[in-house]
Amino acid sequence: xxxxxxxxxxxxxxxxxxxxxxxxxxxxxxxxxxxxxxxxxxxxxxxxxxxxxxxxxxxxxxxxxxxxxxxxxxxxxxxxxxxxxxxxxxxxxxxxxxxxxxxxxxxxxxxxxxxxxxxxxxxxxxxxxxxxxxxxxxxxxxxxxxxxxxxxxxxxxxxxxxxxxxxxxxxxxxxxxxxxxxxxxxxxxxxxxxxxxxxxxxxxxx
Amino acid sequence: xxxxxxxxxxxxxxxxxxxxxxxxxxxxxxxxxxxxxxxxxxxxxxxxxxxxxxxxxxxxxxxxxxxxxxxxxxxxxxxxxxxxxxxxxxxxxxxxxxxxxxxxxxxxxxxxxxxxxxxxxxxxxxxxxxxxxxxxxxxxxxxxxxxxxxxxxxxxxxxxxxxxxxxxxxxxxxxxxxxxxxxxxxxxxxxxxxxxxxxxxxxxxxxxxxxxxxxxxxxxxxxxxxxxxxxxxxxxxxxxxxxxxxxxxxxxxxxxxx
Numbered sequence: 006x007x008x009x010x011x012x013x014x015x016x017x018x019x020x021x022x023x024x025x026x027x028x029x030x031x032x033x034x035x036x037x038x039x040x041x042x043x044x045x046x047x048x049x050x051x052x053x054x055x056x057x058x059x060x061x062x063x064x065x066x067x068x069x070x071x072x073x074x075x076x077x078x079x080x081x082x083x084x085x086x087x088x089x090x091x092x093x094x095x096x097x098x099x100x101x102x103x104x105x106x107x108x109x110x111x112x113x114x115x116x117x118x119x120x121x122x123x124x125x126x127x128x129x130x131x132x133x134x135x136x137x138x139x140x141x142x143x144x145x146x147x148x149x150x151x152x153x154x155x156x157x158x159x160x161x162x163x164x165x166x167x168x169x170x171x172x173x174x175x176x177x178x179x180x181x182x183x184x185x186x187x188x189x190x191x192x193x194x195x196x197x198x199x200x201x202x203x204x205x206x207x208x209x210x211x
Numbered sequence: 212x213x214x215x216x217x218x219x220x221x222x223x224x225x226x227x228x229x230x231x232x233x234x235x236x237x238x239x240x241x242x243x244x245x246x247x248x249x250x251x252x253x254x255x256x257x258x259x260x261x262x263x264x265x266x267x268x269x270x271x272x273x274x275x276x277x278x279x280x281x282x283x284x285x286x287x288x289x290x291x292x293x294x295x296x297x298x299x300x301x302x303x304x305x306x307x308x309x310x311x312x313x314x315x316x317x318x319x320x321x322x323x324x325x326x327x328x329x330x331x332x333x334x335x336x337x338x339x340x341x342x343x344x345x346x347x348x349x350x351x352x353x354x355x356x357x358x359x360x361x362x363x364x365x366x367x368x369x370x371x372x373x374x375x376x377x378x379x380x381x382x383x384x385x386x387x388x389x390x391x392x393x394x395x396x397x398x399x400x401x402x403x404x405x406x407x408x409x410x411x412x413x414x415x416x417x418x419x420x421x422x423x424x425x426x427x428x429x430x431x432x433x434x435x436x437x438x439x440x441x442x443x444x445x446x447x448x449x450x451x452x453x454x455x456x457x458x459x460x461x462x463x464x465x466x467x468x469x
Contacts, residue, residue: 015331019307022282052332120411122334124382125213125436126256126466146214146466148287150309150334168212191287191309193251193468 007031007204008043010070012060014085015051016190023190023197029204037069045204046070046078049190050085054109054153055097057085067102074104074182079208081137081200082184087177088153090184096153105179107157114170122152123169127187129176129195131165136206137183138164138176140198147175147185147192154186181208214466215430216256216437217455218415219444221246223292224263226272230445240445244279250444251284253451254468258284259312259385259439262292274306281307289337297326304331312385314339315358318365318372321379328380337415338381342369342402343389354402361389373406384410385439387417395421395442398429407434415439423449423457430463 291312
């Protein structure tokens with residue numbers, strides 16, 4: 006059973022539909038105690054890191070996510086749910102969850118042709134083998150919508166990269182946590198396969 | 212680098228897929244959900260549904276269609292037609308769409324663009340513009356915004372409206388040429404280029420796509436980030452694969468799935 010974190014992030018239903026399609030049982034929850042006991046967690050997100058953090062705090066979900074992370078529960082962050090796993094973000098003065106060391110920076114392309122937000126299909130280059138990424142082939146494209154991108158402090162936390170003016174980490178991970186900057190639930194068969202692998206992942210990287 | 216997007220537009224009336232040629236004489240061509248699933252499986256990048264249902268009491272059918280598409284299709288899609296307020300937008304977004312297309316309602320009430328952008332983010336708001344060449348010199352850009360499938364002229368300059376739409380919070384613009392729509396003779400490149408050169412948000416070329424080379428022209432000479440197709444796919448003249456392969460072979464960055 007996968008628990009999908011509900012903090013009015015917008016895409017929790019899309020994530021649930023994708024899991025339904027794969028035949029993976031899931032439930033959407035905003036109950037922090039339920040989350041701590043969850044077998045597996047998807048932490049989705051759309052919109053702003055600032056309002057996301059505010060709602061997480063109000064519902065006690067920030068602490069629940071930290072507890073779950075500490076006890077080894079496999080966690081998949083998506084988009085804003087990836088960004089707020091880092092230490093901080095240029096989008097907000099609030100501290101983020103600090104489950105993976107690093108910052109989120111805003112795209113500031115020199116080239117006027119590169120519009121912000123970065124929106125559309127872009128390629129994924131896997132840099133480090135990971136069970137959740139085992140079906141990703143070189144050049145596979147996924148769907149992005151974001152103005153900020155994660156910069157982990159430790160290079161070893163970068164699992165895959167993409168390029169938009171700068172090269173940025175599009176999948177990050179540490180121990181039982183893996184997180185994608187793109188919308189796994191809207192990235193066609195490539196994203197669905199990632200979700201399917203996450204549903205089987207035991208939280209160990211090798 | 213982002214790939215150029217291939218988007219298909221599905222016109223839906225009373226829950227059925229229809230194709231309008233120059234917006235009159237609509238023909239029933241099937242079930243929108245199965246068409247959407249077929250295009251998704253074929254590797255299409257994005258879908259647009261325009262609800263052209265005439266009577267407002269039938270609008271609930273569209274929400275059912277959106278929900279069913281969202282259960283079967285795992286690429287982004289937008290919904291337009293009949294959306295008058297942020298609340299209307301919320302209904303289709305909650306049903307599973309990523310974006311809303313605002314057209315006629317935004318012409319009458321430009322504030323709806325800002326309301327929707329504030330509530331859902333600029334990435335969720337697409338300004339769809341129906342445009343006709345104004346040969347009489349009445350428009351500074353030479354193009355006028357029209358509504359109701361071209362039957363109503365608005366007196367608004369197309370380029371002016373595109374810039375204003377971006378300032379109000381639109382995250383993307385569909386440039387739909389009423390003159391080219393349904394002709395299958397190619398996109399209105401001059402118009403598309405003019406808009407693309409003057410806004411900082413993605414531009415989607417629409418109206419007139421009949422052959423893969425038309426899309427190539429729209430994505431290069433026309434300066435568009437994405438191209439919208441309808442008949443050339445719906446009637447089986449071309450497949451998603453054959454269009455994408457053509458664009459890829461000519462050097463454009465395209466998402467290939469096979």
